Amino acid sequence: MGNIINIGGSVWDKVEIARNQNRLHAIDYIKGICDEFIELHGDRYFGDDPSILAGISLINDIPITVIGQEKGNSIENNKKRNYGMANPEGYRKALRLMKQAEKFNRPIVTFVDTPGAYCGIVAEERGQGESIARNLFEIIDLKVPIISIIIGEGGSGGALALTIADKIFMMENAIFSIISPEAFSSILWKDRSKAKEAAEAMKITSNDLYDLGIIDEIILESNLGKFRSKDEMISETKIKILSTLNELMSEDIKEMLTKRYYKYRHIGC
Structure with missing residues (x-):
């Protein structure tokens, strides 16, 4: 997996x-897991957002809709993808394809x-808050299985959308939070340097x-103190997706929504 150092001892390590x-990145998982992937573009309101990579795919002959937040893996690509920070049209594109997925089961x-x-x-002028809220409102009732990794x-809300x-699955060394540790410490202590304590x-x-x-x-991303290889991570994730899809697709829709x-x-609670 490249030159990643430290097997997350402290929270800040993670x-x-x-x-x-x-x-x-999302694009690595999509290419590694999916047998085919056809990318779709645009929100039908404003334009396309490259930070949201979305389309239709096959995984072991099961048709799925796949959506990923893509940061990019080089400076040039980071800028193109806006470091994975979506504009409203990105969330609207994601919702458009999710509604399409529901239509075609x-x-x-x-x-x-x-x-x-x-x-x-x-982003605020184009309705950032409304686009995220709309996703939350609509996705909760979609009548198809949903897996998030x-x-x-x-x-923050950028992820929650x-x-x-x-x-919901989570990589061993991933993080999930309402706000970044830096922003948390600047609000609570008026001091961004306390980000480690905030984390x-x-x-x-x-x-x-x-x-x-x-x-x-x-x-899990590590085994016996060493990071798993790229191929191992992709294989493990694919197995997890397939077993979960089989479980969810066998459920009654009403029971699944409940x-x-x-x-x-x-x-x-």
């Missing part, structure tokens, strides 16, 4: 690993990796979130 440029798989939704003036950073799911307090690691019942399962509803109602 923050750094989650943000590491050499981690597997295709399960949905999302790969979450974003510092957060883009917070620029143009947090593969790196799961930042693609993390309403029947099953410890925020309960943002896969183990914390599993214990709190927010995620369903952790996908479970999804109570899954989110029970968070924090």
